Amino acid sequence: MPANLTPQYFEAERKYRAAKEIPEKIAALEEMLTVMPKHKGTDRLQGDLKRKIAKLKAEAQRKKGVKRQFGYRVDPEGAGQVVLVGAPNTGKSALVARLTKAQPEVAPYPFTTRAPTPGMMPFENTAIQVVDLPPISEGYVESWVYDVIRRADLVLLVVDLAADPLAQLKAVEAILRQNKIGLLEEGEGSGWLNKRAIVLATKLDLPEAQETLELFGELMPSRLPLLAASIPSGEGLEELAQRLYQALEIIRVYTKAPGKEADRGSPFVLPAGATVEELAGRIHKDFLGRLKYAKVWGRQTFQGQMVQRDYTLHEGDIVEFHIDQRQEAS
Numbered sequence: 001m002p003a004n005l006t007p008q009y010f011e012a013e014r015k016y017r018a019a020k021e022i023p024e025k026i027a028a029l030e031e032m033l034t035v036m037p038k039h040k041g042t043d044r045l046q047g048d049l050k051r052k053i054a055k056l057k058a059e060a061q062r063k064k065g066v067k068r069q070f071g072y073r074v075d076p077e078g079a080g081q082v083v084l085v086g087a088p089n090t091g092k093s094a095l096v097a098r099l100t101k102a103q104p105e106v107a108p109y110p111f112t113t114r115a116p117t118p119g120m121m122p123f124e125n126t127a128i129q130v131v132d133l134p135p136i137s138e139g140y141v142e143s144w145v146y147d148v149i150r151r152a153d154l155v156l157l158v159v160d161l162a163a164d165p166l167a168q169l170k171a172v173e174a175i176l177r178q179n180k181i182g183l184l185e186e187g188e189g190s191g192w193l194n195k196r197a198i199v200l201a202t203k204l205d206l207p208e209a210q211e212t213l214e215l216f217g218e219l220m221p222s223r224l225p226l227l228a229a230s231i232p233s234g235e236g237l238e239e240l241a242q243r244l245y246q247a248l249e250i251i252r253v254y255t256k257a258p259g260k261e262a263d264r265g266s267p268f269v270l271p272a273g274a275t276v277e278e279l280a281g282r283i284h285k286d287f288l289g290r291l292k293y294a295k296v297w298g299r300q301t302f303q304g305q306m307v308q309r310d311y312t313l314h315e316g317d318i319v320e321f322h323i324d325q326r327q328e329a330s
Ligand SMILES: Nc1nc2c(ncn2[C@@H]2O[C@H](COP(=O)(O)OP(=O)(O)OP(=O)(O)O)[C@@H](O)[C@H]2O)c(=O)[nH]1
Pocket: 086, 087, 088, 089, 090, 091, 092, 093, 094, 095, 105, 106, 107, 108, 109, 110, 111, 112, 113, 114, 133, 134, 135, 202, 203, 204, 205, 206, 229, 230, 231, 232
């Protein structure tokens, strides 16, 4: 059956071919789909267009939060930002693909990744952002990679149990040190930045990985916590999520209105040691000015204890704010 495509369709198709950005492409494809005659003869074409749209939407989603401007920048999202740093082919992209909905390219050869890919890893009632990065190696590393690492909350240093994990760790650590990022030594001086890091040894499922892990554990600098995992089997990944959360040094707190229950599904995430005042400020600036006191339910307080604005919050606390009802500006 002929498709009987109309001039409007061909016009939309022309727009699609001319489109440079993903949103324009999606819009043109959607227009093609709308103006196309719908009958048996166009079933196949409709299917093709829908698939193309779905693919572009997925791509747009992946690129969200990544800004390209003299390199890249990754907007932080969720409870904390963890960057994956390591030698080529160690499994960084495979890990992001396994832990999140992001789909960075995974390949059995080195230097696959060229741009950052963030993804959100669900953790209990919150999510941690994990960012796939290009490898760090003796060869050329673009300077934006170091900028992304500097801005992150935590480094996950990925090494490969099928290679020489100790050599990889030393090499990566040395390159970062040359770029004034310290993982092991607390360096000082202008531009120097010490970053918290956890080491993850991957490919625990491969033959002799267990022996390599034991040896590596004895030889590696003991300052860094060491975890191991198999990405295909998922072994060790639950513990990884727990340890990442702990290492981010954050707390989840909840708010409630007087006489109502707290919404346990959506925590506020704050740095450990944050006060009632910081929580109020996070909610609204005006709120902060009018805050009189708060009541806190938690393990460190008796239930509904009245506290002042400088009160230090703890993981799981529920906070009820009491504000000055007068509207006058302070
Ligand atoms: N058996 C096994 N293979 C793994 C594991 N993790 C990663 N791989 C494989 O190792 C290869 C490299 O994985 P990638 O995720 O592309 O590595 P990468 O660190 O992102 O590599 P670059 O982008 O080059 O830095 C792929 O063939 C993966 O399937 C693992 O835990 N076990």
